[in-house]
Amino acid sequence: MPDRSFRYPLRWHVMDALERGADILWPATFSRMTGWLLAAPAILLVGLLVLGLIQIGDASMHVLDTSTFRMSEAYTLANYADAFTSAVYFKVAWRSLLAAALTTALTLAFAFPYAYAMVRTRSATVRKALLIALFLPFFIGQVVRAYGWLIILGNNGIVNDMLGVVGVEPIRLLFNFPAVIFGLVQYMLPFGVLMLAPALTAIPEETEIAAGSLGASWPRAIWHVILPMARPGLIGAGIVVFTLSLTDFAMPAILGGGSQDFIANAIYDQFFRTADQGLGSALALMLVALGSLIVGAVFTLFGAGTLALGARK
Amino acid sequence: MSTAEAVRTDTASTATTAVSVDGVDMDFGTGTLAVRDASFTLETGRFLTILGPSGSGKTTLLRLIAGFQTPTRGEIRIHGQRISAKPPHKRSIGMVFQRLALFPHMTAAENVAFPLKMRRHDPATTPDKVDAYLRLVRLDGLGDRRIHELSGGQQQRVAIARALVFEPDLLLLDEPLAALDRKLREEMQLEFRRIQKELGVTTINVTHDQREALVVSDEIIVMDHGEIQQAARPSEMYRNPANAFVANFIGVTSFLDGRFDGGALDVGGVSCAGTPVSKLDPGSPARGAIRAEQVRLGAPGTTLEACDTQLDGVVDDVIFEGERLVYVVTVPALGDAALRIYHHDPAAQDLYGAGAAVRVGWTEADLRIFKKTGEPA
Ligand SMILES: Nc1ncnc2c1ncn2[C@@H]1O[C@H](COP(=O)(O)OP(=O)(O)OP(=O)(O)O)[C@@H](O)[C@H]1O
């Protein structure tokens, strides 16, 4: 008997069985419909979302009658007028936008070197360590993490304790704007790194070596070659981080302590505190519009093909 | 020799020696050395080709010369200076990579201008230089195209212009033509030669294409299993291969296995006239090699002119290659050894078909007898 070195992998056996099963459930004659089948979950999800949005849109056009605590029957744009003219909401919206922009800039600035190190390191151990350090906070969850920061940064927290040792009076590190930004950046970092890493992996190391052999020192190679080539990844990561920050709820609620409300907090208040569904819905739709507008602007500015490398004109 | 003398000869030799590789080993920790004890020197302005089969260590040797990797043992000097003395971006080496490594976010012209900018050449002269080098590689007018708007051969030429524009001391090419179709590849080979002669830049080219090596180079190094098998000029390499491996790798060669009988090659009792190339002990296993254009072919029963050995054979196969035919003839007297024989006039009348009886022969000078080493080549 010939000495065979190739063995049919177990995984292939499993695949074969799955394929036979799939053949029974979805015979080959249906293959013209396969595309629709694959898209079905997405269509279902988007459909539900659209239904929800229509409902919210409807709700946003009824005002709350404060005497009966019922929604009015008549359709009106009064909620939108309220939201637009209110100085409080303007301030909240402005704060959310500023925080999202700051968070995006800071997160990308930190995520880029992290992703670069993770992709380029020669040591598998270092890569694993970086990955684990990235994912651990993921498992902890946003609220627990924010609470953790309360303990660490609080008046009696570790940081102030240590400052006390060197004779510095306790500083109020919490419940202000920087604290929220700090929490958001820390929360967004893994998203940023995970979106940048594939973009950096797609840049061949040879291209970087080529830049070096052509006379570019390492920082200049990064600036002139790696950053521009990673642009689709940077824009993708930027959009994700920006929209997630803009619509964030937990960080401003916990680390801002009620003094640093974002739009989502204002919406929450309308729905669950004041029970003004109308105003809450109007605010929610305005947030959707704001986010879509900004993402749309980015796409028009950098081209819709931004996320697909090389399709750029 | 005194130390002073040694220093003097050293500096004297560096005046013309562009690259010197001395006893270089490269160990990736895989159990075998990717490069073993490589030594050679290359004079300024010469075109060297490193030739060898896949996995023979060509790229590794080139990357060592470029300084992207550090050899486990030995020393590499460029114009007398150790390669590791400077960081990569301060070295004067232009490299064309196997996968080109062009910058997709720049135009062709920007790619070519990049090294000038990085090396802080005078910005005033940059446009002229970029134009001149685009013209040199025959890409004038295409400078504004983005990389993905160029054909494979055009991208190739951008990579060459980019590697040449800053006038490096040394140009390294890593199989840049491998992906091109044959026609374009042969055009580019001549182009390489033209550009290299025009600029006089010392060049090291890596390829597994023997034709390319013969066409473009001043010198060839043949590698196998990480070891340099032979270093010689193309014509010398073709005429006098140092061993059976080189004989097989360059040109179309047939082999006869037997024993060296002190003067000729003994194949199963039949004495084949030949010339020993390496030192051979009488009675030791030996391998005869003969080129397809050196075997004579004639009608059965005829006497072939000036042939020292003549034998009867049977045509086994006839391969049409366009400008020539290749006969595969088996010789029963030599244990059915197969000889490949060129026939350069496919339109001629005296063609033999498969199964035809023929007579084959050769002169003593044309059959080279090598020491038999290892597995068949
Ligand atoms: N980074 C590496 N790590 C481990 N082994 C390597 C590495 N690079 C090359 N090798 C091994 O060294 C040997 C020579 O490789 P090299 O790339 O130099 O071959 P080559 O002659 O350029 O082949 P090809 O014509 O296929 O490009 C091969 O056996 C290869 O597997």
Ligand SMILES: [Mg+2]
């Ligand atoms: Mg190679």
